[in-house]
Amino acid sequence: MASADARPPTAGERMRGYAVHLYTASGILLAALAAAEIFSPRPDPRIVFVLFAAATVVDGTDGFLARRWEVKRTAPDIDGRAIDDIVDYITFTFLPLLLVWRMGWLPDPGLLWIGPALIASLMGFANTGAKDEGGGFFRGFPSYWNVVAFYAGLLAPVVSAVMIVALAVLTVLPVRFIYPTLAPRPWRMPLLAGAFVWLALMLAMVPDYPDVPGWLLLLSLSYPLLYTVLSWHLSRRDRRARGRGDSGVPRGIPG
Incomplete structure (x- = not known):
């Protein structure tokens, strides 16, 4: 008896599958709107950040x-990961x-x-080991x-310049960030x-951006910290587990 994964998809299942790919691809439309605003004579970063927030939800x-x-x-026949990587690089890096x-x-x-960050992130997206999904981590920023x-x-x-260069370096270093x-x-x-x-806090800062209340800015930084x-x-816990010869997969993460 064939397994459920081997059975051919029904017409309805195929429609749902392609609908998901279209949903992922819709992020490029949000990116196009953001690009149009960035290249406008008087760009409003607030509009751009709202579009970025919508792309983050997608x-x-x-x-x-x-x-x-x-x-x-x-x-x-459609590689959803390829769509995702293209849209993500344009929307969340470029x-x-x-x-x-x-x-x-x-x-x-x-x-x-910004040049080092653009190149480092491009290399990160092309790195086949950038996502350690089994362990639940991103490798690099x-x-x-x-x-x-x-x-x-x-x-x-x-300060912004130093921050961007430092994060560009972290993008190519063997540090790991949790996959939420x-x-x-x-x-x-x-x-x-x-x-x-956190997303709600950042959206709350958008109307007055960049003149945001100091307390709201500090509160928003608590989540990145x-x-x-x-x-x-x-x-660190995962590396210790691997060193002991455990599975290396933290409890609760699918292997």
Whole structure:
């Protein structure tokens, strides 16, 4: 008897599979709107950040739908990962860094500062080992340049430049950051819930951006701090487990 994974998809399942691919691809339309705003005579970064937030929602939900509706079985001729990587690089690396340059949030020449980040992230996307899904980690800084761009508009140009260069270096170093949707229990739900709260805080800052209240800015930084510290802790725990000859897969992460 054939397994469920081997059975041919029904017409309805095929439609759902292709619908997920179209949903992932829709992020490029949001990227196009963001690019149009960045290249406008008087770009408004608030509009760009709202579009980035919408793209983040798409990127954060399409993977669940892809697994739920088994797109590898129901629409196998389309490589959803390739679509995802292309859209992600444009939306979360290229355009955010271009925005930072366009808005003059860096010392001149701006390309000198964003160039290393553009190249390092491109290499990261091309690295087949950049996502350790079995262990639940990204390897290197996971190209959250949309977030970096948001904070760059609130910092002094020199500080933003140093931050971007430092993160570009981290992109190619063997450091690991937790993959939120694959985080081990009991951290997975707090991380995901915290991400939604954090997104809400950042959207709350958009109307007055860049003149945001100091307390709101500091509060919004609590989640990146938690994420970084937790990534270091879980990565250290995982390396110790591997050193003892354990499976290396933290409890709660599918192997």
